Amino acid sequence: MATVLAAVLGVAAPRVAQAQGATRALTKPEVEFPEPFSGVIAVRELRDGRVLVADTKDKIVQLVDLKGKRATKVGREGSGPGEYGLPMQLVALPNDTSIVFDPLNSRYLTILPDGKPGATFRLEDGAPPPPAARAEGGPMLRGGIQTVTAPRAVDAQGRLYFEGSPLVFGPNGPAAADSAAIMRYDRKTHRYDTLAFVQLPKDAAQVTSSNAGGQQNVQVRIGGRSPFQARDAWTVMANGSVVIARVKEYRVDVVAPTRQVTRGAAVPYTPVKVGDAEKTEYRDSQKSSTAMGITRSVENGKVTTGAAPMAPPEEPKAWPAVKPPFTQNGIFATPTGEIWVARSRAAKDEIPRYDVFSAAGRLTGQVVLPKKTRVIGFGAGGAVYTLRTDEDDLQYLQRFRG
Numbered sequence: 001m002a003t004v005l006a007a008v009l010g011v012a013a014p015r016v017a018q019a020q021g022a023t024r025a026l027t028k029p030e031v032e033f034p035e036p037f038s039g040v041i042a043v044r045e046l047r048d049g050r051v052l053v054a055d056t057k058d059k060i061v062q063l064v065d066l067k068g069k070r071a072t073k074v075g076r077e078g079s080g081p082g083e084y085g086l087p088m089q090l091v092a093l094p095n096d097t098s099i100v101f102d103p104l105n106s107r108y109l110t111i112l113p114d115g116k117p118g119a120t121f122r123l124e125d126g127a128p129p130p131p132a133a134r135a136e137g138g139p140m141l142r143g144g145i146q147t148v149t150a151p152r153a154v155d156a157q158g159r160l161y162f163e164g165s166p167l168v169f170g171p172n173g174p175a176a177a178d179s180a181a182i183m184r185y186d187r188k189t190h191r192y193d194t195l196a197f198v199q200l201p202k203d204a205a206q207v208t209s210s211n212a213g214g215q216q217n218v219q220v221r222i223g224g225r226s227p228f229q230a231r232d233a234w235t236v237m238a239n240g241s242v243v244i245a246r247v248k249e250y251r252v253d254v255v256a257p258t259r260q261v262t263r264g265a266a267v268p269y270t271p272v273k274v275g276d277a278e279k280t281e282y283r284d285s286q287k288s289s290t291a292m293g294i295t296r297s298v299e300n301g302k303v304t305t306g307a308a309p310m311a312p313p314e315e316p317k318a319w320p321a322v323k324p325p326f327t328q329n330g331i332f333a334t335p336t337g338e339i340w341v342a343r344s345r346a347a348k349d350e351i352p353r354y355d356v357f358s359a360a361g362r363l364t365g366q367v368v369l370p371k372k373t374r375v376i377g378f379g380a381g382g383a384v385y386t387l388r389t390d391e392d393d394l395q396y397l398q399r400f401r402g
Contacts, residue, residue, distance in 0.1 A: 024368070025367070025369075026367060026384060032388070033064055036396055037395040038057040039055055039056045039058065040376060041054050044091070045377070045378075045379030046096050047113075050066075051385070051397070052074065052111060052115070053397060054087040059077050059085075060073060061111070063115040075100075075109060081117075082117035084109050087100045088101050088102065089150035097118075105120070108122070153235050153236035155239065158187055159186050160184070161242070163198065165180065179198060181194045181196075182196045182242055195255055196242055196261075199247060201230060226316060229324070230248075230324040231247055232246055232247050233327075233328050233331040235333045235339070241359070243331070243339050247325065247326070249266050250269055252341070253361060264362065265361075267363055273322055273323075275347075277346070281347040282316075324344060325343065326342055330375070334378045336382075337359035338357065339357040342375070343355055351369070352371075354366065369386060372389050374387055379399075382402045
């Protein structure tokens with residue numbers, strides 16, 4: 001049986017807000033790195049103020065000194081020691097150690113506190129397999145074929161958090177699920193457990209199958225083709241609490257490590273209608289997308305992987321009447337326990353806005369950013385890292401003090 005998996009990566013720009021509480025503006029960055037990036041997927045601030053930056057489009061990880069305006073390449077592209085095929089995610093472990101998720105080599109690369117590449121590892125090494133996919137989805141495809149899933153977050157204990165597969169399995173094979181599990185992986189015990197579930201859009205995954213020469217071929221595309229998808233968004237705070245922005249009734253729920261749920265109050269907002277300007281906005285965003293496709297084929301026991309920029313999706317057959325209240329990749333937990341949620345906005349509204357919630361899920365205010373910027377991470381001392389995009393779609397890393 002040959003199985004091909006494709007994962008879509010892309011970070012949407014923040015959109016408009018209608019929030020309660022005080023509004024503060026970040027107007028001028030403390031520093032901006034002069035050299036551009038192409039497709040930054042994640043950043044991690046180290047204790048000395050330097051920043052690790054993973055660029056998926058350029059397939060590079062760099063250690064950036066913003067004040068000194070210098071960047072040093074970490075490791076190199078490849079499949080050997082200290083190498084990565086595609087840096088799809090970068091997460092911060094305790095004590096200034098970081099890991100890069102590398103789906104092309106089906107492994108993780110450790111980055112040491114001094115910014116040097118360390119050992120590589122796989123979660124399954126010496127560990128029991130994750131739970132099988134159930135009706136609500138799981139992290140694995142049956143038959144031992146793993147979905148291309150990057151860790152979404154990490155807590156202060158170094159436990160990794162994943163979103164389960166957007167697939168369910170029945171007598172006729174895989175099909176799209178309407179929800180997915182939020183799963184926690186303990187690297188010490190090598191155990192997974194499920195903490196909560198998130199709502200998925202209708203086309204979170206597309207499955208097609210065919211038969212040729214007596215061999216069944218199944219193709220799974222993870223990542224929807226519809227514009228302005230309405231789905232829950234989530235992240236994790238340092239103490240291990242999972243924070244979920246609910247899309248059906250815009251609110252923020254907090255799931256404690258014990259699974260006790262604190263349900264936030266509904267946030268009033270005026271939905272953004274999808275008109276001609278929003279449709280043009282979506283088409284333009286797809287043309288400049290940094291989405292990468294991952295393919296994995298298994299045939300006669302041989303696994304072949306590859307990566308390439310994803311082709312822009314076809315013209316949507318249908319458009320939603322309104323945008324969801326927030327963007328699906330725009331939720332962040334700060335070191336001080338705040339939750340920032342990027343709000344949707346009309347196409348002609350150029351001002352990015354983030355709703356700010358307390359650690360208990362209570363709306364406390366809003367942050368306004370300069371035009372053509374979006375949040376990519378946070379650091380110590382109120383540091384807010386943003387990406388400014390220029391007219392050529394190049395990205396410039398900035399640091400504000402919020």
